[in-house]
Amino acid sequence: MFTATRVIIAATAVALLAGCASQNPYDNQGQAQGSSGMSKTAKYGGLGALAGAVAGAAIDHNNRGKGALIGAAVVGAGAAGYGYYADKQEAALRASMANTGVQVQREGDQIKLIMPGNITFATDSSAIAPSFYSPLNNLANSFKQFSQNSIEIVGYTDSTGSRQHNMDLSQARAQSVATYLTSQGVDGSHLSVRGAGPDQPIASNADANGRAQNRRVEVNLKPIPGQQYPQQ
Incomplete structure (x- = not known):
């Protein structure tokens, strides 16, 4: 059985993996980066995964550990996908709107x-x-x-x-x-x-x-x- 501490650790790991799952082709471009150097794909994927972990744990009362991991994986992947998409779109817009x-x-x-x-x-x-x-x-x-x-x-x-x-x-x-x-x-x-x-x-x-x-x-x-x- 997962303890509360183990759920948090596991969900955090999934969040980090979800956030880093996609290589961002704009990693070397400042407009697609946060101030820490982390791509928005990774940041939003990780945050989404953590949010999904909380939601998943709340939904699955009988097995909060399993629910947290499922929620982290599903929501984190979706957030990472949009982060990657938005990174590309942001870079294209900055180029087309220059000057x-x-x-x-x-x-x-x-x-x-x-x-x-x-x-x-x-x-x-x-x-x-x-x-x-x-x-x-x-x-x-x-x-x-x-x-x-x-x-x-x-x-x-x-x-x-x-x-x-x-x-x-x-x-x-x-x-x-x-x-x-x-x-x-x-x-x-x-x-x-x-x-x-x-x-x-x-x-x-x-x-x-x-x-x-x-x-x-x-x-x-x-x-x-x-x-x-x-x-x-």
Whole structure:
């Protein structure tokens, strides 16, 4: 019979193995690494395995040791698979968005693209600006290559004007991005749009520079629930 200590030790070992199961082809690229040098594939696989171990132990009350190991193996493998997939996608996005003004950020298992107002839309308009087509074309090509994400497009404004107008404008801008991406062959079933208006500012609205930063479009990429992601 497994003791509680043995369950923890065994689950930790499985977590480490799950996290290291896949060789990450971007191990030497800084954008796919954590600050410790561990690839995100390994980190997310290991964390997922530990979470799975806890869940597995809770589910199998009659044999907590066995449940922990099964939970660690199953959940850890899935997390490692998405980590590997996201590592590759992040590297490809950074390459395609270089020198476009679009920021690529990695936050846990989510990839975020921040598209500033100076390249996206004219003031008080939801018509795509000429400078925005090149980044959007690059994004569409990436989404057709990496098609196993849910894609949330969120529009934001500064605080100038009425809240209702800003909510409507931000929704229209997000929809314009989604419409263009689908016209370029991106699977519309994976897309969702939302207008956040002046909410969640990333800079102060008290000056022109801050307001310009707040006028933006963000694209959030997340794993699709239930999707199986290859580990290599």
